[in-house]
Amino acid sequence: MTKEQANPITTEIIRNAFNSIAEDMNAALIRSAYTPIIYEGKDCAVALLDEDGEVLGQSLGLPLFLGNLSLCVQIVAEMRGWDYFQEGDVVFLNDSYIAGTHLNDVTVIVPIFWKGKRVGFATSRAHWLDVGAKDAGQSTDSHEIYQEGMRWAPTKAYVGGKPQEEILTFLKRNSRFGDALLGDLHAQIAAGKTGEQRFSSLLDRFGLETVLASRTDIFRQSAEMERETIRAIPDGVYKAEGALDNDGLTEDPVPVKLTIDVRGDRMTVDLTGSSEQTRGAVNCGETQTISATRVAFKLLINPRRPVDGGTFTSLDVMAPKNSIFNAQEPAACSWYFSSLGLLIDLFVKALSPVMPDAVAAAHYGDSMVLILSGYDKTKDDELFVSIEANTGGWGAWSEGDGQDCLINNVNGSFRDYPIEVYEHRYPVRIMKYGIREDSGGPGKHRGGNGSYREYHLTNDASMSLWFERSNTTAWGLEGGSAGKAPEVRVTCPDNTELSLMKTNAMPLKAGTIIMTKTGGGGGHGDPKARDTDHVAKDIKNHYVSENFARESYRNAE
């Protein structure tokens, strides 16, 4: 079989193999991970890369990491040279200005050697629960990166197959959850080893030359396909803008502005006009901005085709230096993804006039994070930290209603944490979890509803909150209305009530009740044109109340 280079059948088999190797790596990572953020939240990604660091196959838990691992390996090679990567090494890094994300996201690189030659990389990224930030887990009020935890340039945890015990001990001692940290590191190494073994056996089977010939063919096909799709979009300049509520420290909105220039078979996304880097932690490194733009791009350009080294070759991203999208030291980056989630929504909005059959109205917009931490009295004052993202409503489109209670665009494989498991782990009782009636934007097709979740503290705890998008709520399209904004209400044991969206490590007493509500998605089309049967069905199922239906839909009874 080795004689037939780039035979279409062989190429197809090799292409499938690249993707299944990535899936196997991802399965190994998720199964052996320690932190719920990885195994339920799926805040992770893996990629199998070729010797130049280009993507052969990838498997994402978090769409936001699209193509990012490839960029990381290439940046490290630029810094240290390709020969930095030796057989048996395990390299890790989390520097926000290299990887682009917050310090909790740790990238692990395992170079793959076959017959003594470096032939590729098995890489992964996962969110580590605690990397020694000033508050347990993550802070919402950090204003320089040094408050957000340990920051690692590319560092070897293993050299030539030997663990660097001093480094591992250092890591363990600087995290509030040192055992879990080492567990997660090992899970990432296990993913790397899986990739190494599977890629080597693919090379044993087909030989390096055939595999490389197929790779080149696959990349070429992807690049061609992409150019073709972009050519079909009318040339022009498309714009959209919005704003985050604030940066977590001030009350000032943080503008995000995007200009898409489509010319022939190339697309340029320019973020000029977006906010300067902020004091609060909504900044990110350029690498992650490129990844997020790729997510947006992928939503509209050949979403069904797997990503490889030929994808995104016709996309350019311009993120001005010192802006929130290309932040420089010492900008704080802990909540980097809020700006990026908005960027993705705005990209879709900008192109909606020319791609009506591909787009949808906006979704609820952000991860809506609640962090509870403290010392559990029922477990000898053991430290606990729970971090949860919340589902919300998605946007309607030309043919259908938006979905209720679905995770946001920067997340994907995320699964909410089962209450029955949660209550074993944390001294908190969840008393309600449901669909938030009337929160979806009215339209001929209705925006999806957000969710609500009610927590009763059975132990003192401190609460951090990161809820966003109350100013730029999920907009409608084609005459559809916007979805409702999120809300959080805290009721203290003495019955004082407060409403808030962001806070850092607020001390709360046992007996406090926290009600979180996420926003709805935007509607699509004129609400008055909504089918009366659909309105009636929504009322019967209490997705929409009778009053709200009367206000929003002419045809309501």
Add this chain to the structure above:
Amino acid sequence: MANIRAASDIGGTFTDLVYFAVDEETGQIADMKAVKTHTTPDEFQAGVMTSLDVAGVSAKDLSFFAHGSTVVINALTERKGVKTGLITTQGFRDILEIARGNRPDFFNLRYQKPEAFVPRYLRREVTERLTHRGEVVTPLAIEEIEPILQDFKAEGVEAIAVCLLHSYANTAHEQQLCDEIKRLSPDVTMVASHQISREWREYERTNTAALCAYVKPIASAYLSEMENALQRGGFTGSFYVMQSNGGIDTVSSAKEVPISIVESGPASGVLGAAALGKMLGINDIIAFDIGGTTAKCSLIDGGRVSLTNQYMIEKDARSAGYPIMTPVVDIVEIGNGGGSIGWVDEFDKMHVGPQSAGAMPGPVAYGKGGTEPTTTDANIMLGRINPNYFIGGEIKADVSAVKLAFEKLGSQLDISATDAARGVIRIANHNMGNALKLVSINRGYDPRDFTMIAFGGGGAMHAAALAQELNIPKVIIPAHAAVFSAWGMLMSDLRRDYALTLPLALEPSNAAQISKAFENIRAEAVEAYTSESIDFEDVYFEQMLELRYEGQEHTVQVLAPLGGIDGTAIKDLIDSFNDAYERKYTYRLKNNVELVSCKVTAFAKVDRPEIGKLDASVFGPLKAAIKEVRGVDFDEYGVHETTIYQREKLAPGTFLSGPAVVEESGSTIVVFPAHTLKVDEYGNLHIDTTGGLS
């Protein structure tokens, strides 16, 4: 009453019946026979009775009848269950619809969640609340049930599912609720989650209860009709139903919790592989089944069938699917079978499946109007299947149509028809090989330590090539390969699986509590069996613990001793956990180990005669088994003039070297060059793949 034992398995296309009479003198199986009839989709039981007629077996001569059916999975996938209502804990009626909130199709702005089986207006809440340890926080407000039942009645609800938060830890509130529903509406169909599962995760358990209620009236009616049909024929023997866990159970138990038979067909094939392995003294097996539309595989470790409690239906890369939390044989299934279609997509990539030509129009070779080439057609194109002995000679294959179809496929990629056919088989083999890796290499098993048992219509055709690719040294094609699932049921004991979530540190101080939990489950199992007149003496157990490192999520199963568990046993369990963990995940840690759940499998022996050996002296010489010599294309191993044998005429002890093809009705066994084949004393074919091909 003659002593005939029979098993019937209803598949999508065929209904298989396997039966044998027991020789009263020797106590051995006298004569095992199999009948294949076409499935009658609307009246399964009529089809079963027809197959008994065709076999000439009277229901009154049956002492044992086991039955596997797709009735539950069909009702689910075709949405033909009943209008179902759901009752949950106050505050949680939306659990069923929110599901887990995940969005597996990342780059789809228009992703749609799988729709809940119970609409929101039929999901009702009752005031009550337990803690995670099962303590009552808020007592059950029993008076709230009556108005809910009235509403359900007014809405035409035909079945009710009940799932309360933390009911795995304490079933009392669910029990009280059920008692009250029974008191108020004695005739209503009802399922409570604890009847199916005592494991945590509220969405998964709620969905399982809802799906079970949704199909329960359909499944009960079906099983009752089946019982009646048998009784009308004079049946007085024992009637058993094949379950998803790889064992059979009484019909009354299946009617109560029909979701337990959701995957009965595939499970019985795996069970058959385990049973055959036991007969031949082989304990480490990869069971591999290729049917018309899918290929399925499962790993048997040390004779034990692997089960999963994370079974999903309708899940794929684009959809989150629906979880069913009931023990199901851990099978990896892919959309590649004999009828899978080879096609080229808009990116010029060739694929095989998951679309299938099905029974109608079927592969191109059927000549019933199919124009898209299938895996079966590729095997004809390459001379592996005999066009003149297609489906046992029922049809003469339309070879020119097959050629034409591959020319068309090949032209899309600028390759010849033969290369297109080879391509279809390579891709199909690659896909199947991936599935085989998923159950073996990816779980830390070395395929070299395993024997593949291949069955189903297409198993024997692809098995040897795949085994070689994965370095599996031996393939066995069983004597009843085409009806192996039904054969498996005849070899089965009664089996019930119990699991209890019990999060505890695995340390000597907790030994007594773990011991007690096992004891309680065993007692519950014995009570259930004996209440159905099953002899206490026949019940035997297997115990497992689901363990993990403290703080981790995924568990590793470890076999637990059957006697009491003491401090020493705990230490041994920690050691076996570390070993098993390392095998699975390549590393071990020094961290504490945590128990998640206790699992007990309660078997009840069914008495079973031995299978007799074949008498070599009644067979003719090998020459008499030769049908013809024809050119067969072995792809990268060349085109060879190949001797074709008839399986029925191969005497036990026969030894052949490849290249060779062995044909039997409904199946073709391909022996590659440098592979060898041996017929054992029961008529099973053993292919040795270690002949050093490269």
